[in-house]
Amino acid sequence: MYVRVARVAERTVSVGEERRVVYDGLVADETGVIALSAWTDFNLRSGETLEITGGYLRAFRGITQLVLDERATVRRVERPGLPEPSTILNSPPISMARLEESGGGPSASVEGLVVGLLPPSGLVYRCPECRRGLQGEHCRIHGTVKGIADLRARIVLDDGTGAVTINAGRSETERLWGVTLDGVLGQLGAKPDPSIWEGELLDAVLGRRLRVRGAASVDDFGVTIQPETIDAADIDLESAAERLAPRLGGERP
Ligand SMILES: [Zn+2]
Structure with a gap:
């Protein structure tokens, strides 16, 4: 199969007692995007087009992955017609109802309001x-x-068609909250109860509009997204003004 690499990142995982490096990413062909999990260093780079033989598919946490191990071979090729990384990574948000119906995907984008946090956060x-x-x-x-000690946030994001859970890790949580793990630990003497911190995190994020992209999986509890990016999706005042202007001028009932 021929694929274009949109993104790849190195990650260390525990397999039993062993620590191993895995290369996670996203690749795409003409038909769509799929998650990549390479257990051998093929020195993959974003933007490359590859001819892959010997890979296989597996479902992991509800997401279908293309797995490359030492039996796979990867060859760099020139092949027009495959989507660019920027196209793959910048697809517009879809409704949460549609995301749930579709069963999730490796690179889903949604936008909505923070309506709550789930424990543990x-x-x-x-x-x-x-x-x-x-x-x-x-x-x-x-x-x-x-x-x-660690920080995390299980954020409930709602777009009016449905809700999803965003499973934010430490760095995303610190960025959204404006509070670092070291900051929390430095004040543990004064605030030893984790529920105080959960309340402060909730105050910091509740009602914010976020755009989130990441791997989305669906189970009995609904849609969960492992975020790759979380961005504030502030209301675009200029386009809101343009939309409102005709209704504000001249016309009277
Ligand atoms: Zn343990």
Whole structure:
């Protein structure tokens, strides 16, 4: 198959006891976009066109991925007609109802208002072994452990047709909140209760309009997006004025 690489990024994961590097990304052909997961370093770069043989498809957390392992071969080719990375990464937002009907996708874009947070949000503690969230000091795999502090936000975004959950990690949460993990930890003496921090995070994000792009999956709880980008989608005052102007001038009932 021939694909154009839209984006690729290196990530380290735990596989059992082992730490491995995986190259995650998005690729596209004439028919659409698919998530890529390469377990071998093919030195992939955004914008390249590839001829791939020996890859396979698998579903991971509700998203279909093209997996490349050491049995796959990748060859750089010239082949016109495949979509540009900018086209793949800048598709306009779609309605949340349509996203849910479509079953999600590797690069979905939505826009809506923040209407709430789901627990756990704010200051959380993770297992040092597996990064799972702890219940108190308990990891369901590793038992009682000393947790590592982290920030996250499970943001409920609503666009009037439906709602999705945005699973924001530490860096996105810090950026949206304007508060860093170090800032929180520095004030833990005064505010030891995580529910205080969850409340402050909610105050900071509630009612904001966001545009979010990322991998969207659908399950019994609805649509969840693992965000790659979260941007403030402030109301465009100029176009709002243009829309309103005809209704404000001259015409009287
Ligand atoms: Zn654990």
